[in-house]
Amino acid sequence: MTGVKIVGVGHYAPERIVDNHDLEQWLDTSDEWITTRTGMKRRHWTSENEATSDLALAAARNALASAKLEPNDIDAYILCTVYPDYLFPATACIVASKLGARDKAAFDMEIACSGFIYGLTVASSMIRAGVYKRIVLIGAETLSKLVDRTDRGTAILFGDGAGAVVLEAAVEDSFLGSELGSDGSRPELLRVETGGSRLPVSHATLDRKADRIHMEGREVFKFAVTKMIEATDRALEKAHLQKSDVDVLIPHQANKRIIDAAMKYLEIPPERCVVNIQEYGNTSAASIPIALSEAVRDGRVKPGDVIVFVGFGGGLSWGAVVWKWAA
Numbered sequence: 001m002t003g004v005k006i007v008g009v010g011h012y013a014p015e016r017i018v019d020n021h022d023l024e025q026w027l028d029t030s031d032e033w034i035t036t037r038t039g040m041k042r043r044h045w046t047s048e049n050e051a052t053s054d055l056a057l058a059a060a061r062n063a064l065a066s067a068k069l070e071p072n073d074i075d076a077y078i079l080c081t082v083y084p085d086y087l088f089p090a091t092a093c094i095v096a097s098k099l100g101a102r103d104k105a106a107f108d109m110e111i112a113c114s115g116f117i118y119g120l121t122v123a124s125s126m127i128r129a130g131v132y133k134r135i136v137l138i139g140a141e142t143l144s145k146l147v148d149r150t151d152r153g154t155a156i157l158f159g160d161g162a163g164a165v166v167l168e169a170a171v172e173d174s175f176l177g178s179e180l181g182s183d184g185s186r187p188e189l190l191r192v193e194t195g196g197s198r199l200p201v202s203h204a205t206l207d208r209k210a211d212r213i214h215m216e217g218r219e220v221f222k223f224a225v226t227k228m229i230e231a232t233d234r235a236l237e238k239a240h241l242q243k244s245d246v247d248v249l250i251p252h253q254a255n256k257r258i259i260d261a262a263m264k265y266l267e268i269p270p271e272r273c274v275v276n277i278q279e280y281g282n283t284s285a286a287s288i289p290i291a292l293s294e295a296v297r298d299g300r301v302k303p304g305d306v307i308v309f310v311g312f313g314g315g316l317s318w319g320a321v322v323w324k325w326a327a
């Protein structure tokens with residue numbers, strides 16, 4: 001067994017910014033409602049000709065540059081997303097190829113907004129088990145294309161973007177503990193109903209907008225707060241650490257009120273929690289790596305820091321990873 005560390009971070013968001021006032025133009029909503037209920041002010045939306053792989057590619061390039069590594073130095077590319085370029089082939093294959101990587105392992109992971117937490121656990125485990133030496137892990141989403149833009153309950157929430165990390169084998173282990181969970185008993189709480197084998201796309205499903213995100217917001221809210229707290233507690237327990245040992249907490253950016261409620265219970269002061277929801281909205285599997293990339297670049301994450309990554313999302317699913325930031 002070897003250890004693992006993060007040696008590069010990067011992120012990317014599309015140029016187009018949609019602020020709350022823009023949304024007021026076609027939705028029965030207000031800047032005041034969105035700000036107080038979600039903490040969101042702006043989000044980035046892709047243009048028509050941008051797909052998930054384009055965002056992932058830019059974030060991966062930035063992460064590789066920060067690691068001072070070339071695409072062919074990497075053994076495997078893992079992309080976490082709910083909205084790939086195609087049902088198949090895997091978007092990771094397209095990204096690896098466009099980067100210039102030749103014959104490398106590449107695959108997608110789909111576990112909604114928990115994607116990066118699951119992906120970090122899988123990629124770290126592969127490196128710690130000696131299967132691979134270096135992996136690029138990407139979270140990339142274009143959910144602005146998957147929402148019904150006339151549904152004020154969801155259209156205001158989601159933004160597009162991508163974040164990436166380069167993981168490398170190391171003597172000292174940064175991976176201190178992980179807790180993952182799921183409950184698939186009520187998929188109707190948060191899903192896109194048509195497009196899979198249960199209900200293939202048809203004129204009828206398109207007519208009732210079953211190809212768009214449907215969410216029971218209040219139910220998801222309650223579950224999110226509870227599971228963020230439980231997952232953080234359990235991951236810290238596995239790492240033999242206390243809440244007071246946490247230097248930086250990087251939560252999934254779904255709603256500022258969810259983050260505040262969880263932080264209050266976990267007794268983590270606001271200055272230790274990375275929040276950028278006001279700039280990006282909810283970018284699903286991309287939200288945690290984008291927040292990490294920003295926090296590393298602006299010096300909020302320092303060598304030796306104990307970081308907790310915690311997220312939740314469709315599945316329903318949830319998870320937390322405790323990570324020591326390497327020098």
Ligand code: ACO
Nearest residue numbers: 029030033112113152153156217218220221254255313314
């Ligand atoms: N503007 C104005 N009013 C609105 C809007 C809007 N954009 N959206 C809803 N409302 C109204 C509702 O119609 C309702 O009106 P009513 O009382 O007359 O019926 C009122 O505001 C309150 O609605 P709630 O749904 O109770 O509002 P809530 O405070 O719960 O906020 C929200 C809604 C923001 C969606 C919240 O429930 C939430 O954040 N839930 C969790 C979402 C989440 O984390 N999703 C993760 C998805 S990630 C993934 O895996 C893809």
